[in-house]
Amino acid sequence: MENRSLISISNLSKRFKVGNGEFLALKNINLSIAEGEFTGLVGPSGSGKTTLLNIIGSLDIPSDGTAEVLGKSISTLSHKQAAMLRNLNIGFIFQTYNLLPVYTVFENVEFALLLQKKTFAERKIAVMEALDWVGLTDKVKSKPSQLSGGECQRVAIARAMVKRPQIVLADEPSANLDAKNSHHIVQTMKRLNKELKTTFIFATHDEKVMQYLDRIISLKDGEIEKDEFVNHAKNE
Amino acid sequence: MIKFLFKGVIRDRGRSVLPIIVVSIGAMFTVILHCWINGIMVESLTMNANFNNGHVKINTRAYAKEASQMPIDLAIIGVNKLTKELKLSNPDFDWVHRTRFGALIDFPDSIGETRAQGPVTGWAIDLFSSGSNEADRFNISEALVSGKIPAKSSEALLSIDLAQKFNIKPGEEFTLFGTSMDGSMVFRNFSVSGIVRFGSSAIDRGAIIIDISDAQLALQMEDAASEILGFFNTGKYNDEIANNIAASFNKKYASSMDEFAPEMITFKQQEGMADLLNISETMSSIFIFVFVFAMSVVLWNAGLLGSLRRFNEFGVRLALGEGKNHIYKTIIFEGVFVGLIGTMIGTAIGLLFSYILQEKGLDISGMMKNSTLMMPAVARASITPSAIYIGFIPGVLSMVLGSALAGIRIYKRKTASLFKELEV
Numbered sequence: 149m150e151n152r153s154l155i156s157i158s159n160l161s162k163r164f165k166v167g168n169g170e171f172l173a174l175k176n177i178n179l180s181i182a183e184g185e186f187t188g189l190v191g192p193s194g195s196g197k198t199t200l201l202n203i204i205g206s207l208d209i210p211s212d213g214t215a216e217v218l219g220k221s222i223s224t225l226s227h228k229q230a231a232m233l234r235n236l237n238i239g240f241i242f243q244t245y246n247l248l249p250v251y252t253v254f255e256n257v258e259f260a261l262l263l264q265k266k267t268f269a270e271r272k273i274a275v276m277e278a279l280d281w282v283g284l285t286d287k288v289k290s291k292p293s294q295l296s297g298g299e300c301q302r303v304a305i306a307r308a309m310v311k312r313p314q315i316v317l318a319d320e321p322s323a324n325l326d327a328k329n330s331h332h333i334v335q336t337m338k339r340l341n342k343e344l345k346t347t348f349i350f351a352t353h354d355e356k357v358m359q360y361l362d363r364i365i366s367l368k369d370g371e372i373e374k375d376e377f378v379n380h381a382k383n384e
Numbered sequence: 385m386i387k388f389l390f391k392g393v394i395r396d397r398g399r400s401v402l403p404i405i406v407v408s409i410g411a412m413f414t415v416i417l418h419c420w421i422n423g424i425m426v427e428s429l430t431m432n433a434n435f436n437n438g439h440v441k442i443n444t445r446a447y448a449k450e451a452s453q454m455p456i457d458l459a460i461i462g463v464n465k466l467t468k469e470l471k472l473s474n475p476d477f478d479w480v481h482r483t484r485f486g487a488l489i490d491f492p493d494s495i496g497e498t499r500a501q502g503p504v505t506g507w508a509i510d511l512f513s514s515g516s517n518e519a520d521r522f523n524i525s526e527a528l529v530s531g532k533i534p535a536k537s538s539e540a541l542l543s544i545d546l547a548q549k550f551n552i553k554p555g556e557e558f559t560l561f562g563t564s565m566d567g568s569m570v571f572r573n574f575s576v577s578g579i580v581r582f583g584s585s586a587i588d589r590g591a592i593i594i595d596i597s598d599a600q601l602a603l604q605m606e607d608a609a610s611e612i613l614g615f616f617n618t619g620k621y622n623d624e625i626a627n628n629i630a631a632s633f634n635k636k637y638a639s640s641m642d643e644f645a646p647e648m649i650t651f652k653q654q655e656g657m658a659d660l661l662n663i664s665e666t667m668s669s670i671f672i673f674v675f676v677f678a679m680s681v682v683l684w685n686a687g688l689l690g691s692l693r694r695f696n697e698f699g700v701r702l703a704l705g706e707g708k709n710h711i712y713k714t715i716i717f718e719g720v721f722v723g724l725i726g727t728m729i730g731t732a733i734g735l736l737f738s739y740i741l742q743e744k745g746l747d748i749s750g751m752m753k754n755s756t757l758m759m760p761a762v763a764r765a766s767i768t769p770s771a772i773y774i775g776f777i778p779g780v781l782s783m784v785l786g787s788a789l790a791g792i793r794i795y796k797r798k799t800a801s802l803f804k805e806l807e808v
């Protein structure tokens with residue numbers, strides 16, 4: 149893969165204050181992720197997956213070292229610039245779908261575009277397309293409470309994808325889903341990754357997810373233990 | 385975006401119902417109290433004009449200085465001529481003259497010994513001449529508890545408290561002891577034609593009402609009266625016109641040094657009136673302030689609970705790239721929206737209650753027992769145009785304040801742990 153690097157992290161450490169002391173959650177991370185990757189951060193609980201994902205997503209900043217995302221150094225961004233980066237370029241998918249319960253499927257997906265001040269016509273086309281990607285065009289008027297877990301997570305994928313971000317960060321997206329739905333949503337994302345060249349970065353310890361990944365970055369105690377590209381050819 | 389927020393507020397009952405109820409209640413009370421204070425004020429002012437001051441009032445300069453003592457020796461002499469002139473030059477007014485005096489009344493028993501005796505304020509007004517509006521101004525037909533309006537000379541109305549204290553019935557006779565204009569003792573017999581209750585303790589406590597001609601006879605005040613009052617024929621006080629008339633009237637006597645020269649003041653110029661007019665506004669403002677404060681505290685806490693409930697929502701919105709400032713603004717915007725809805729509901733209910741209070745009134749005579757102010761015993765609300773918008777001040781202000789305080793929390797959110805607190 150000689151694609152240009154979307155994300156480059158060098159000598160990154162992250163410390164958290166715990167009581168009087170400090171806890172080193174990420175230690176000297178060096179990492180580069182290129183456009184179009186379908187990558188996973190894997191590792192046991194507490195290994196620092198979410199912490200790293202948060203920094204890439206400009207929700208948090210490194211304590212040491214640098215994290216450059218789309219050419220912007222995360223630690224130097226103002227609140228507003230970080231929000232702008234998330235709004236335009238980064239989609240999030242969470243373990244607990246986090247759909248807004250009072251809004252319909254359509255409105256949940258639409259929200260990111262409202263923030264971008266897109267017109268209704270533009271929003272409608274984009275939302276319907278995104279719902280089409282995840283196979284939920286028949287549920288536009290439903291409320292999240294009327295959907296199954298798998299459907300909720302698919303709405304969340306549509307919400308992340310509707311603005312066609314370069315990067316989608318998915319933190320344990322399958323943790324609350326059964327096997328069938330887990331496969332389904334990862335397959336959906338894999339398809340979008342192929343079709344739209346969207347870069348996906350997962351944090352997961354779910355084997356079902358891992359088998360789809362093109363690259364597995366193993367974290368342990370805040371350090372990269374292994375970083376390997378997977379050759380799917382032999383599995384298929 | 386605005387539509388999006390509307391949908392959220394309307395669909396999320398938990399977000400809107402409690403604040404709307406709080407705002408409604410506050411707006412409702414504001415409207416009711418405003419109308420009520422206003423009603424009491426309007427009625428007090430009307431009573432004050434009718435009983436005391438007219439829309440314009442003429443006394444001698446000397447009398448005006450000591451008016452509270454009712455010094456009939458300083459009364460206006462030549463009232464008939466003066467009144468006639470005023471009627472000619474200012475036909476838009478109804479001109480009347482009255483005399484107020486202090487006296488003692490004495491009810492004899494069957495053998496002529498004193499049965500009961502007490503001081504009274506005497507009101508001598510024009511009851512007998514045809515076309516006189518004075519009986520209406522005093523609302524005597526309404527005020528009559530028993531008996532009837534004096535129809536001939538030497539008949540008097542007695543105020544209710546006195547009648548009850550002395551156990552007097554219409555038809556009984558009494559002797560009035562007073563001082564004449566030139567300072568000598570005078571007395572004259574009257575019979576009680578009726579008992580009146582005006583609803584204002586200041587009068588009901590101890591007053592008699594007689595015809596002006598009887599007073600002139602009894603007090604030896606030929607062609608004299610303590611005051612001449614002018615009332616707008618429209619019934620409505622107009623400060624500008626009143627000021628003009630008073631100015632041109634007073635100009636005629638400007639060069640005179642005579643202590644007994646007449647002097648005209650307007651309704652508003654009378655002592656304490658400006659303050660009285662301010663009271664209603666001040667009281668309304670105080671209530672509004674108190675409501676804004678109390679409701680803001682409640683709504684602040686409601687807002688805090690609300691943002692706790694919406695923790696997840698704000699987290700998602702931050703993750704989706706909405707700025708904290710923007711979220712804060714939307715919280716305030718929702719506050720304005722909810723405040724407006726609540727105020728509209730509260731104002732509607734408040735106007736309804738005010739209307740009932742306007743029609744029925746509430747008896748406050750118990751509170752007014754010792755008041756010397758001319759206040760109505762039955763307080764009625766009076767709906768004014770300002771009642772329609774006054775509720776919006778506390779309604780919207782408190783909601784915005786409450787939301788603004790509660791919303792500050794959004795700035796304390798760490799984007800790094802958007803959902804942590806929820807993922808137990």
Ligand SMILES: Nc1ncnc2c1ncn2[C@@H]1O[C@H](COP(=O)(O)OP(=O)(O)OP(=O)(O)O)[C@@H](O)[C@H]1O
Nearest residue numbers: 164165171173192193194195196197198199200801
């Ligand atoms: N805000 C924080 N303050 C203190 N410590 C934190 C904070 N966030 C994370 N940590 C610690 O950093 C370490 C890494 O946490 P992180 O959430 O990244 O783990 P993870 O790999 O995502 O685990 P899991 O699989 O359970 O989600 C943990 O030990 C955690 O306790």
Ligand SMILES: [Mg+2]
Nearest residue numbers: 197198199351
């Ligand atoms: Mg995690």
